[in-house]
Amino acid sequence: MNFQQLEYIIAIDKYRHFVKAAEACFVTQATLSMMIKKLEEELDVKIFDRSKQPVVPTEIGKKIILQAKITVQEAKKIKELVSEEQDKISGEFRIGIIPTLAPYLLPLFLPSYLKNYPFVKVQISELTTEEIIKRLERNEIDVGILATPLENNMLVEKPLFYEQFVIYASKEEKFMNKKYLLAEDIDINRLWLLEEGHCLRSQVINLCELKSKEKEVHQLDFAAASIETLRKIVEINNGITIIPSLALADMTEKQMQNIRHFKNPAPVREISLVTYRHFIKEKLLLSLENEILKVIPSEMKNSIKKEILKIN
Template structure:
């Protein structure tokens, strides 16, 4: 048994075809098939069910492949640790981030991070929480920036900050001029949320207890995974949506007039760096954490947030500033 054989079975599991796996490993199909066959003979176990197309692992094969991923991950991290000790922080870091956070958090810290650590190559992917969890478990992603806690999660969560939700209501009514909004003030018939499957939608429904209300159908049936598109729909229909706090920084002065705050304690979401329990590049992780926190407002770093005065956000820098 050798590392090359482990790389081959992982490649076949990902490609589900011997031809594509061989191309990915830069070897001939005959070489890849022969090496996998030798491994199966050594283990006295069939790893792949070749009678099916696409190829799938056998039950025993799934366990072997999972262990192979872990071994290869440890080998790669060991190499990275040695490189860090010899040459400082460098190399590739594969980072995932949820779509409702990416456009608001990344612009805050990316420039300074890349300037401070010029030898680190960041590969950032915008992914759903479920996609990130799966990739982290398979060691295809180093870390993920997402809302936590995650139910049934066996990954390591490192809380960074707590982002409160605000109401974006593009219409004046008798409740609009209230200093603070209650969940009961929200007209669910005018409420627009992200499409099913987005964690922000679930958090809003849970935190604001809107799941207990009956929502009539809009004349327009529209689904989107983009908060920016959601804002445009709300503005064109005089509707309502709920935004995370960092998004307010990028609103125009006119748009900020439509922001209203929940009555304290406001609903918040916890944002964390999530990694595999065996993640070994601690220096890399600490660098990311330090860089992000250095650009986050102080009040967001504590679970017990202080009351946010509306002018605090309304005077925050916007894209137009």
């Protein structure tokens, strides 16, 4: 038995297909199949049921794969520990970030991060909160950048900043003559939301207490996949949406006329770096934190003390 064989059975479990697993491991399917067969002969068990498509692990195979993941992960920590002790910050850094944050935060810090840490290989995936949590638990990413709290004792949250929500509305809305608004000023029957699966949708629902109010159906039944789409819908079909303040950075002067701010205490979402509890790439995590905080406005950082209303 060797680590290569353990990595192969992990890949097959992930892809449930020998050819795809072989491609992911950069070996031929014949080589991968032969190595798996040797491992099964050595252990005198069948790890995979090849009679089913897609291929699935046997009951004993599931237990072996779980232990293989633990073994491979722990072995990788040896190299990571050595890297952490060296002055040079290097290595692979896998980052997951939610879609309502990625288009606005990444352009702010990523260019300087890549320049300042040339020996770090950065892999970024735009994922929903639920998917980030799953991948952290499976050790498929190192850190998530997302809205918290998550209330998951397997994860460690490190708050970075608090991002205010603002209102984006058509000029037809009655409240547009006001400078500051309250949540109750919003007509929920004219409110456009992101599709299910986005944490921002849940936060807006909680802010506007939609669960406790009746909501009529728009003539156009539409759930957007992005903040940019929400803005377009408001501009084309009128109505209201609620967006995070970093999304204001790329707006035109004309679009900014559609923005209204909430009256204090302003509703905000907490943005954090989230890692699995056994995470050890502390220097890489600190480098990411520092680069993000360099570009975030001072009033948004978690060190400030101001009247806010945190929305979960």
